[in-house]
Amino acid sequence: MTLANQSFPTHAAATPMVSIRNLTKTFQTRHGEVTALGDVSLDVTRGEVLVLLGPSGCGKTTLLRCIAGLEHPTSGEIWVHGRKVFSSAERLAMPPEKRNLSMVFQSYALWPHKTVHENIAYPLVVSKVGKDEIQSRVAKALEVTGLGKFARNYPGQLSGGQQQRVALARALVANDGLILFDEPLSNLDAKVRERLRDELIEMQGQFDFTAVYVTHDQIEAAALADRIAVMEVGRAAQIGTPQDIFRRPQTRYVADFVGCSNELHGTLHELRGELAVVQTEVGLLEGVATDPALKVGDNVYAMFRPEHTRLDTVSGSRSNQYDAFIERSIFLGTHVEHVARVNGQKLALRSMKGMMQPAGTPIRVTIEPEHVSVFHDGAQH
Ligand SMILES: Nc1ncnc2c1ncn2[C@@H]1O[C@H](COP(=O)(O)OP(=O)(O)OP(=O)(O)O)[C@@H](O)[C@H]1O
Ligand SMILES: [Mg+2]
Known part of the structure; x- marks a missing residue:
């Protein structure tokens, strides 16, 4: 496979949903340079849930933001849907809205002055989808997330769990096939967190979207992941199935992080x-x-x-x-x-x-x- 071309010269089914090659990101701060990502390379296959698991400050959010286009990497290449969206060598940086992906944040990030219905419809309105199509897609998302009766409510009138469902519905409705999650459940109490986690697994099975999911919770990681990438200060220390990672950690760092x-x-x-x-x-x-x-x-x-x-x-x-x-x-x-x-x-x-x-x-x-x-x-x- 040559990565120098503009699109992957492989069969569509085999093309990874996301490919990251030699990605580095350094931040300049008052105290000097911080390396948030140091040479990360990984692929996410279609329909896969890849969980980025690691302690605070290891670069999980930075990696997700680089994929989304919200952060400019220092060097490396990123491919999404088989298209090159970032290349430092080619000075290519496709804007976030062109990358065909959705993001769900820890802080819900809803419009407070828009209703649940309007919040969910927002990405479709922005991409100028027809009115009837918007109605039917939002109705389906409301049904799947169990939010139907809150359609006319404002986010401030909802619980944390309900607000996160709205963010999830908004990501599903865009139908991009790729959703990036940054600790979406960590602001919720334990019971709601578990329920939403299980619903997320069901929805993933139903819609078959690809997900890159950030968490520092090893149980959440094991429950959701097809594969887990355990992150250690700006790099992937081990990538494998939850069984691999938990039963056969390859380094002391990974073993310690997963509870040994x-x-x-x-x-x-x-x-x-x-x-x-x-x-x-x-x-x-x-x-x-x-x-x-x-x-x-x-x-x-x-x-x-x-x-x-x-x-x-x-x-x-x-x-x-x-x-x-x-x-x-x-x-x-x-x-x-x-x-x-x-x-x-x-x-x-x-x-x-x-x-x-x-x-x-x-x-x-x-x-x-x-x-x-x-x-x-x-x-x-
Ligand atoms: N805008 C920024 N300016 C300077 N340094 C930054 C910036 N964003 C992140 N960093 C640094 O980069 C490193 C990685 O941060 P990142 O937010 O990716 O970590 P994380 O794994 O998501 O952590 P957490 O679990 O706490 O969310 C940290 O050392 C952080 O201080
Ligand atoms: Mg983070």
Whole structure:
């Protein structure tokens, strides 16, 4: 595939909806230059939901705004619908309204003095769609989003969840096939957020639009994504299906971000295929090698999630089992989280049906080897 031509010389069905090549963006600030994006390349296929997941300041919004045309990248190329919309080398920057995409923001961004109906119709009015066509498309969007009875209301008369539905209806009505979402659910309370998230999944199935969806919430990411790109200061650290990302994080950064909050340092003691046995401060620990380049004797980190541990009061002597003491237990509604100490090391454990345990209670911890990821100590490289 040559990216130098004006359109992709491939079959339409195989043409990605969005292609980003070597995109960089730096901002000049009073404190110097900030690199928001450092050489990002990725494709979003048609009908796919790609979630950009990462902590605050890693460049998620900047990447979305570059795709939309609201931000000018410093260098690189962007293709949307198979058309080149940005190229630093060619000094090409297509304006946002020509890119055939819609955006849904965290802050809803509705016109306060227009009714729900007028807000939803707005992109169609701007692009001079005929009156009858506007009526039927808005009616359909109102129906799909359950907003029919609010058509004559103003945004100020609606709840946050209802306002975000209006923004969603406005994006759907434009029928561009590509919607960019910037943390659209993060201003809503937990229950509304979950309901709207599920409705969004249903609507995506129904309308088959392509989405680039920004969030810093790993559960939202897993629920919505066909693929997740985990962002780390201006670049994609790992791109894969939710299963790949959660079960097989490739770096310590990704593992940590998706909730592998337990980290034990050690040296690689033995390798048997993918099975890696690590000599740690708590004893020998079996896990899965993440990198074929790992060698016996390497400094490594073993990481695992609190929910991939088990607590027993009876003692046994299987591998990956250790004597521990409870330091504290916290009841979190659906489960109990314990902080335990094993040979001086602090571990976070989770039990779904477990009981609160008084501080000092001796326990036996089992760590599931298939869920322990063993990484190179980054400092070596
Ligand atoms: N207009 C700007 N001027 C200067 N620096 C900026 C500007 N916009 C973003 N940045 C910087 O670029 C980096 C990436 O910002 P961005 O808004 O893309 O992060 P984000 O991942 O969306 O974060 P959040 O989760 O907090 O929304 C940050 O360091 C930010 O301070
Ligand atoms: Mg942001």
